[in-house]
Amino acid sequence: MTTTPVPHITITGVPGMPEIQPGDDLAGLLALAAPGLEDGDVLVVTSKIVSKAEGRVRAGDSRTAAIEEETARVVARRGETVIAQTRHGFVMAAAGVDASNTSPGTVLLLPEDPDRSAREIRRGLRTRLGVQVGVIVSDTFGRPWRHGLTDVAIGAAGVRPLDDFRGRSDPYGNPLSATVTALLDEIAGAAELAKGKLSGVPVAVVRGLGDLVTAEDGPGARVLVRPADEDMFRYGSADVVFARRTIREFSREAVDSGAVRRAVAAAIAAPAPHHTTPWRFVLLETAPARTALLDAMRDAWVEDLRSDGFSEESIARRVRRGDVLREAPYLVVPCMVMDGSHTYRDERRNASEREMFVVATGAGVQNLLVQLAVEGLGSAWVSSTMFCRDVVRKVLDLPDGWDPMGAVAVGHPAAPPRERPPRDPADFLVVR
Template identity: 75%
Template sequence: MSIEILPVTGLPEVKPGDDLAALLSGADLRDGDIVVITSKIVSKAEGRVRRAPDRTAAIEEETERVVARRGDTVISQTRHGFVMAAAGVDASNTEPGTVLLLPEDSDASANRIRAALPVAAGVIISDTFGRPWRHGLTDVAIGVSGVTPLADFRGGDDTHGNPLQATVTALADEIAAAAELVKGKLSGVPVAIVRGLPHLVLSGDGPGVRPLIRPADEDLFRYGSRDVVFARRTIRAFSADPVDPGAVRRAVEAGIAAPAPHHTTPWRFVLLESPEVRVKLLDAMRDAWIDDLRGDGFTEESIAKRVRRGDVLRNAPYLVVPCLVMEGSHTYRDERRNASEREMFIVATGAGVENFLIQLAVEGLGSAWVSSTMFCRPVVREILDLPSTWDPMGCVAVGHAAEPPRDRAPRDAADFILTR
């Protein structure tokens, strides 16, 4: 099999409203060809041009979420699902003072162009992406019509008879990158024809680019540096899926990386992996709460309502009890200073728990930090057989979220800042 990659030269400057298929009427197109079109000219033809002194406002408008930010560089996820620099907003190859946005729907754009071509060809709309852990840029497909986007070899065997378990080739991306070899960034050639792959050209539009976009729940690197802290959400409904104990232990590693006073290690994490121990602890805590609430004069109806709040712990498949230890703390003659010393250790414990919760989220686990154990510490120590110096600081419910968490309430950081 041989492949030809042919530049389409002599195209005029594309303007809003231009018919790209008509502009290609003079090209040597044949049945079975694949036409690769740079997204810039599609954006220009569709009027996706904005007057802007810089790209900042346009990037914000096109961004679904910020994945990472360093200085002026922003890696964002667009509403199309692409994770790319500057949400695909481009200030190159356009008039000064303007920027280009990605097409509204690149698959739909590719479908329209393909339908108007005089031959049975496929169409790929390409754009330039950076790649994690690699220097340099390459073109990938952001819109596909009439082309098989992926080749799935899973379930087959290699030449040595080894089963293929993870081999899925991004055909549309490979074709887009190959076409860029003759288009180039500075040559002014926005279209190329890839010939020799008729077996990849479909009779209909096909699935488009969607199969190339990895769903968030399958992405091991879903969270960029901007996302990590916000990945932690309080989850109160868990599925029946089991929790990987290794993931919890990795979260503990993150927890004990928190800052602490006097170079101490004030954190201990009690992992309740036995269902019998979890039930025994929760039953004893419930009885202790009921006794306390009755002693405080609460009605039975109010007590029942408050006890039900502990259901998040009872329904979780895994529990963790973070504990504070004061080893390495200083003792002073002044009780005020002793109280401050303890507060320092409490703050450090909270930092450790927050690290722990964030890493659970990165591991794909939901959590809820409930302060319940702090109201019955002697009971918790007895049931879990903890040293008297271990101070339970709540209980963390861990599991896989049964449903997506609700959106966060909007908060403006300026409301929480005081400048002097």
């Protein structure tokens, strides 16, 4: 077993920084406060003083307005606490808007481009002190499922951001397949121990990591922001419902049947009358099963349209509307069952009873669609099976009491969905 030399690392807070004002030469002030910087040092600078120097100070009492302006999307909200994604891609409390360590009646916004800020500080230190250092701009983040805050890197220059161990082996010979270390965040968190929240020391020097300091500025901290298509936790409580979009074009990528079953688990959590469970879901996981159903439905539909006097051209056009089901690599047929329903002598009450079950089935299908979106799958709910229920029951060998309520095409979107036209909730409200 070979051993790797353990680096000797020191972290030293930099005292003596003045109160930063908009327009201050931050690199010049840092050079005066830390004249002993050496090649290979990493300077970790709290984003607050960067924001102040860059004039990212907003006067006024409304922190809420500032948060709204800095928010690209709200991920979660509880009371007045907002977790938001900024336009930088950071997901953090209050979109990074901070009312601490700033004059009363003002709030601090994050730097416009923290990586650029880090590059400018690095360039200024090289000019003034002639040293090759790395620079990290840090800010405080909370973390899902963990109490407490820690500093992470939101900007960087001249520091290797990640250490990728994939494809290598540990000292016991075990292959590493998923280990990528966020070096920038580790350095930022360690440096905060020498800065502190109340000590008035916004800068720390980390020495002993010269092998991580690069000649080029490098990609910065933006490479630590996970792309949306790789983010398993993309949707927060505030936008999970809006994640559902109707998708009509699918890629050839296979659908994970486990993901569909998890969506069914969400579907059957919907409310239903009389403590019933009116949902049944038929999963068509094989191509022959899907083709048999869709061919039979097409034949039944064509026969009905011909009997209604539609032209062959009109029939062909209408049948093409069902192509979304044929192109999907996976189909789900939701069915309603009336088990547990009440029977009345009054037919109007019986009709209302059925309507309650229809509504409950729709709620279940909505849950299914939303969870499919959370799983990264696209879907389209098509009503076609409702027009030939006997045919569907026969082809799928379903009990007579199962009532097909459309079909859901499922698959991976071939392209991002089109932008949804904005809808104002006020247009759909009646208040008494």
